[in-house]
Amino acid sequence: MNPTIEKITLVNTKPTLAVLVDNSKSVSFFKEDNNVKELLNSIADNKELNEKFEIKTFSFGNQLQVLDSLSFNNNDTNIYDAISSVNELNKDKKAPVLLISDGNQTIGNDYEYINSTQHIYPIVIGDTTKYKDLKISQLNVNKYSYIKNKFPVEVILNYEGTATVKSKFSIFNGGKTVFSKNVTFSRLENSKTITTNLTSNKEGVNYYTASIRKIEGEKNIRNNTKSFSIEVINEQTKVLILSSILHPDLGAFKKAIESNKQRSVDIQLINKFKNQINDYQLFILFQPNNLFNVILNQVIERKLNFLLVSGTNTNWNFINKKQVGFSKKAISQTENYGANYNESFLTFFQKDIGFNDFSPLKDKFGEISFTRDHQDLLLQNINGVQTQQPLLSVLEQNNQKTAVLFGERIWKWRSLSFLNSNSFQDFDQFIGNLVQYLASKKKRNRLEINTKSLYPANSTINISAFYVDKNYNFDNRASLEITITNKETKELTKLPFSLINKSFQATVENLSSGDYSYKVAVVGQKISKYGQFKITDYEIEEQFTHANSEKLQKLAKKTGGKLFYKNQTNTLFEDLIDNKAYFTTQKSTTKEENLIDWKWILFFVIGLFTAEWFIRKYYGKI
Structure with missing residues (x-):
């Protein structure tokens, strides 16, 4: 026997009040540290507010965190991300937001245009007086x-x-x-x-x-x-573009490369080419076919650097026989390939210039394979789905550098880059970086370092390293360390690298302004790389002259909240407490419970049986 009963439980749920506290350096720059702490104490000490709301407190700089302590040393402010994160946490609740901030954002999307599901009540801290x-x-x-x-x-x-x-x-x-x-x-x-x-x-x-x-x-x-x-x-480069057809891409390459006055470009059709390869430092082979046989043989034999651009007129059967380090099982059908920027590319520095937004390139459909170590700067995107097939790759072996672009119509990229930024600069620099890498006669180093030469004060410095073995294959068994020296004080900072996504990464923080030199070494081997960088006095959080109350006012109005100043907290508390839109909800839950789990019933039954036994014993019934 195991009888059950239904038990109804009532649960009261208070509305949540999310308090977001700006923990960036601008707060201390405005000398508002103590005011913010006093404001938090007044929230914690208000009994009526705590009785009505379940108060959850967060701090934010470049990202949102549960409030543990306030240091006011974050180098960036991302108000948009903080509000979005809290909205996501409370998406199924009524949870007004108290935003304690000066309203000055340094990174992220513009918070003025955020679509918040919660009412936001900004509390302005900092000097609101506008100075010259x-x-x-x-x-x-x-x-x-x-x-x-x-x-x-x-x-x-x-x-x-x-x-x-x-x-x-x-x-x-x-x-x-x-x-x-x-x-x-x-x-x-x-x-x-x-x-x-x-x-x-x-x-x-x-x-x-x-x-x-x-x-x-x-x-x-x-x-x-x-x-x-x-x-x-200190370098001059002469580039030859050889093509089997007339195509607008040829002009796009020429204009982008010659935007740097230290470079010149000649364009020739392959059927009219005269053997003058000694006059050039780089060759661009545009949509090669059988007519390229002589020139491609010379390029391979002399280990000359080249860029191959394929397209709908490319003869892949011809290229596959040449053993250039890559091949493609192409069919006659064509495909449009969008571009996805590969953040782990380390061969040379290239920022994302909006590759994902560029129109797709066109090439024959087929699977690409490599027989050499390579790195992909761009990956293929087919109908919005990223693949692991490359769109732009670089290869290096035996002091020969090669790049391959799997697609034509790059002239559209240059046009779209101009429409987006009103300048050809981003696209031309992208082609320039590729040409600079390919045209360089420097022997590839087994250890390559990717870092900047200038950093703002108190910024996080991320340094990447790429290390290969004697066969120029990435070596993930190696241990790398960096030693940073302050040129003025001679103070040393030594840190190990971590292996992340086929590259070695080191993060350096809390360096003071000044000039620094660094040495990256492979532990246990006589391989090292030297460089230098500078940390300026520029503090982005100290660039503001006043709190941005106008923008916070727009945020409050857009979300149905109300703006308050730090001396109006009592009015704010009264508004929240009296606001009938925020109320405690009651929820009933029905649960079946086994009687055997009710111990007092068990003891009561045992007590009855025990009493019966004694009574029967007393009257001699047993």
């Missing part, structure tokens, strides 16, 4: 230049204020002024774009400082200065 301020909002410069060549620098200056002011903008290199210009701002004319061309006179990494002179009454001058660097290369 001049700042360098943006600085654009190429990563590379060539010796004795001119490189463009574009600087955007902004002014906040109503009075007409005059200042002077300058660029310095090695303590010397290399450019200067007087500028005037007013309430209506509050932005200027300055463009100049500087000459690269010294080979190697060159550091520059852009600065605008302080004006009277300006409170924050940390945003008046910005540093940048450029790597100057």
Whole structure:
């Protein structure tokens, strides 16, 4: 026998109040540390608020975390991500959000346009008074230049204020002024774009400082200065494009490559080509067929560097016989291949210029295979589905460098890049980086390092390394370590690398501003690589002059909340407590329970049986 009964339980659920606290450096820069802590204490001490809500507190900088302690040392602020994360946690509840912040965001999507399912109540901290301020909002410069060549620098200056002011903008290199210009701002004319061309006179990494002179009454001058660097290369390149057909891609390659004045391009049809291969450092073989037999044999025999571009007119049966390190089982049917950027590509530095948004390239359909070690910069995307098949790959063996682009119509990429950014610069630099790698006669090193030459203050420095064995195959058995030296104090920092996705990664934090040199070594082997970088005084969280209450006001209005200042917390608490939209819900649950699990019933029954036994014993019935 195991009888059961139904038991009804009532559960009260209070609404959640999510408190998001800005833990970035801008809070301490505005000297609001203590005010934020006092505000949190007042929330915790308010009995009525705690009786009505289940309060959950989070901190955020570049990402959201459950609040443990506040340090106000995060180098970035991502308000959008913090709100989105809390909304996801409370998507099935009514959970208003208290946002304690100065409203200044440094990374992420613009939070003003977030679609929040919860009401947001911003509490503004920081100085809301607007002061006169001049700042360098943006600085654009190429990563590379060539010796004795001119490189463009574009600087955007902004002014906040109503009075007409005059200042002077300058660029310095090695303590010397290399450019200067007087500028005037007013309430209506509050932005200027300055463009100049500087000459690269010294080979190697060159550091520059852009600065605008302080004006009277300006409170924050940390945003008046910005540093940048450029790597100057002493190299000239002559490129030959050989094609079997006339195609708009030929012009796109020529224009992109010749955007760098140190490079020149000749285009010839294969049936008219005269054997002049000694005049060129790089060959681009566009849609090869049987007519390329002589030139391709010479390229292979002499171990010359080349880029092969395939397409609908490519003879893959011819290429597959040449043993160039890759092959394709192609059929006559064609396919459109979109591009996906491969973040683990380490052969040379190439940023994502929006490859995923470019129109697809066209090539014959088929499976690609490699017989050499290779790295893929771009992967194929077919109808929105990423594959592991390459779209752009580089190979290197026996001091010969090869690249292959599996598709034609790259001219459309150059056009779309211009439409997206109003400039060909991103696309031309992408082709330039590829040409620079292929045209270089330097022997491949077994150890390659990927790092920047300039970092802002207190930023996280990520350094990648790629190490291969004597056969130039990636060696995941190796142990790498980096030693960083402060050139001024001679202080050493030594860290090991971690193996992540076929590359070695090291993360360095908490380095002070200054010049540094580094050595990356393979433990147990006499293989090492040296380099240098600089950490500037630029602090992105210290570039703001006031709290952005206007933007927080728009956020509150859009989400159905209300904005408050730090001295209005009592009014905020009253509004939340009196708001009937937030109420405790009661939920009943029915559960079947076995009587045998009710111990008091068990003891009661045993007691009855025991009493009966004694009574019967007493009256002699037993």
